[in-house]
Amino acid sequence: NAGVMQNPRHLVRRRGQEARLRCSPVKGHSHVYWYRQLPEEGLKFMVYLQKENIIDESGMPKERFSAEFPKEGPSILRIQQVVRGDSAAYFCASSPPFGTSGGAMAKNIQYFGAGTRLSVL
């Protein structure tokens, strides 16, 4: 099974540009999470999505940030008009549906992609 795929791995943007980060979950996983990691810090939850629905966006900044997980295609985290403070590593994780039986599936373990390192100049 292919793991969580994130692209690009590195993204450089100038202040005011838009950043689009993509995440393809593990095949069969219907839950996607986005986290942000600032240098020397732990990951901070941003948003939780299921197909075509935002379930929990309590960690998303109120402005400039948006996320989607369409019926077809990858999940997208979009940052408009980037600022230097947006420079961070952005991780996507996926998990199977809750209540799935058997082993790690039942524990709804979140498996992470390798992250996208965003640098804002």
Added chain:
Amino acid sequence: AQKITQTQPGMFVQEKEAVTLDCTYDTSDPSYGLFWYKQPSSGEMIFLIYQGSYDQQNATEGRYSLNFQKARKSANLVISASQLGDSAMYFCAMRREGSGNTGKLIFGQGTTLQVKP
């Protein structure tokens, strides 16, 4: 509110020895899960081990074991027979479980482990 505390910013261990990474947590939820992830210098996040709050036994996965002490609200990671490849940042995390669970993980600040040859 949930909180994870990792008090050891950095740890050293001699190759082939065991090491314990500390993690304490705070939550008022009756049901929760505890996780450890490894982040090597390459940056990816690797799942290591999971412990449910109602699990009767401590979780083990190969050389990793989780020393779960519910009354003390601690979930320390024990790595036995350390290897050079264990050098990495280690994160403890928790999530609410049961009704109202959205699955989001709350992470600690991390502990950097260096294994000496």
